[in-house]
Amino acid sequence: MEVEEYGHAEGAEDVSTDIEQVAEDVASNVATNVTEDEIAAIRERFEAGKTLSESDIDRIADVALSYVRNLLAFFGEKQLVIDEYDGDEGELILDVSGGDLAVLIGRHGRTLDALQMLVNSYMSNTIHFHYPVVIDIEGYKMRRKQKLVALAGSAASRAIRQRGEIRLAPMNAYERRIIHLALVDNEEVMTHSEGEDPQRRVVVTYVRPQ
Missing domain, CATH: 3.30.1370.50 (R3H-like domain)
Structure with missing residues (x-):
């Protein structure tokens, strides 16, 4: 044979140390209009195997959007457009555009992979269950x-x-x-x-x- x-x-062989260094500070200072009670109720429905409503998904998206906007603001990117849409397998995709974002993709997408890891970690620590949120920049992942x-x-x-x-x-x-x-x-x-x-x-x- x-x-x-x-x-x-095209693998992510390293991560952006700059992003990692600011991630913890950002996580502790993110302001969102989603309350802990709302998150707990969404988690309860999810763990019970119930289909999340559009409103539930919107609240999850609000949490992710707040974090991503705060994280990217550390790099001077404050005038961003973030489009939300559902992926083929039910994941929530946040596609960031506007500004000078090439540096946040990195060689072979490694910096974008680092950003994805940080968002996954933040979301797991915040909503306390895994809901697939994919971060894309100017359609790179697509x-x-x-x-x-x-x-x-x-x-x-x-x-x-x-x-x-x-x-x-x-x-x-x-x-x-x-x-x-x-x-x-x-x-x-x-x-x-x-x-x-x-x-x-x-x-x-x-x-x-x-």
Whole structure:
């Protein structure tokens, strides 16, 4: 069986120390109009398996928006537009635009990954349950997702043609999941992840038809 490494590394191998240094101060000074009682009620409904209402999701979005705006203000970005929309898998996506935001994406999206980690941590500590909130900057993750889906299809075609396996370059967990989902319905290949972060990668393997 032929094994080939394929694709370019786009993983988050480091994080922005500047963002990390201000994150704790920001978290302790965020002002939001969502009360602790409201958060507790939303958490109770969520843990009971009930579908959250649009109002519940709006309150969760308010918490995330307050934190993101305060965090980015430390970098002089105060005139921002943040669009909210639902992702394909029920996640809340906050897409930030306006200002000079390229530095907050970073090389291969590493600074954006750091920002995402901090938002996840803050939200978990504040609402005390996991609700998927994805931070994007000027559609970077959407464009990246489209490239990853195309990469998955190309890797699958190569694995089938070569009757072997294709090892993709290291990626973060979010990107690996996109690859897995892109190929989940392809009966001619299977995917799995191997290695340890930050070198963990997806392997696409040809499956002989039964």
